Amino acid sequence: MEPMKYILPPTRLMPEVVSQLHNLPATECHFDGKLLRHPADTFAQVFLGLLESGIQLCRDHRQALETSEDAPDAVAVDKGLLRSLRAFHTSLGDYVNACRSVIYYARTKDEANKGNQDFKAAANPYYDHVTKVDNFIKHQQRALRTVYAAWPQGQIIGYQVEGPINVGTVGAERLIHRYAGTAFSLNRALKYHACHIYLMASALQTVLKLPKPDEQPSAHEHGRLAATFLDLVAEIPMLFFPDELSEDVPLVKKRSDGAFLLECPSSEKPANRKAHEMTLNFRSEVSPHAPSVEMPYLGTERPWDRKTSRR
Helix, strand or coil, X not given: CCCEEEEECCCCCCCHHHHHHHCXXXXXXXXXXXXXXXXXXXXXXXXXXXXXXXXXXXHHHHHHHHCCCCCCCHHHHHHHHHHHHHHHHHHHHHHHHHHHHHHHHHCCHHHXXXXXXXXXXXXXXXXXXXXXXXXXXXXXXXXXXXXXXXXXXXXEEEEEEEEEEECCEEEECCCCCCCCCCCEEHHHHHHHHHHHHHHHHHHXXXXXXXXXXXXXXXXXXXXXXXXXXXXXXXXCCCCCCHHHHHCCCCEEEECCCCCEEEEECCCCCCCCCCCCCCEEEECCCCECCECEECCCCCCCCCHHHHCCCCC
């Protein structure tokens, strides 16, 4: 994937493709035996749901950071965070499917098939990552598990997509996580997803090749929610898990003029890039059929220190 950089003024937080879709004529269009909605409505509705779920995840993440491990409501707060995580990943999967539906509405069948191939190619590897996680959660019954890390200068909450790693043992799903026993920090994940949400909208715009309208449709609610979501993501500290230090750094930053800068990879560096100790805690539902749980970040092997990548 090519590097991305977007500068989003406060009045242009909705992807440009929305205004282009708005001017398409309303026609009857069927895909997979179903009558499709107008593509502007399809995209806007799903994008709105994605923003709402992202905002809820950011707020639940903040609440979890502010809740001590021994607080009476700690378990309830953690479960709320897990629900938001699942809802967010579902919304990401819905977003991919909505983009595909838009292409089938706006193009003939043969053109749409080629358009979806081009869209996938332009949005990969993010496209494959989103659809794979969504598939594993929805159809392969993988669970989400939180991982808490703390040290005197900071704290991180992350999560694993938990699956069977051998008979009687569960841990980080090998087909999703880059290395065994690792997790996605919400600090990096939320910035990464925020950047790539706009990348997918840009890829859709490129594939459709629609003319730019003379006027922009009103989207005050979407713009307000986009600003809230990007504000919350921008405030999250650049603290990453050890294996993420060798990954591309996604940046979401609010500039002094009110515009948002979205960039990946960014030249910014994680604040905790020097080695340090962390106290790790995690919660997992232990089953009699899988009584053994792989401990996150334990063991002597640290393949990410070899600065090699597995794609």
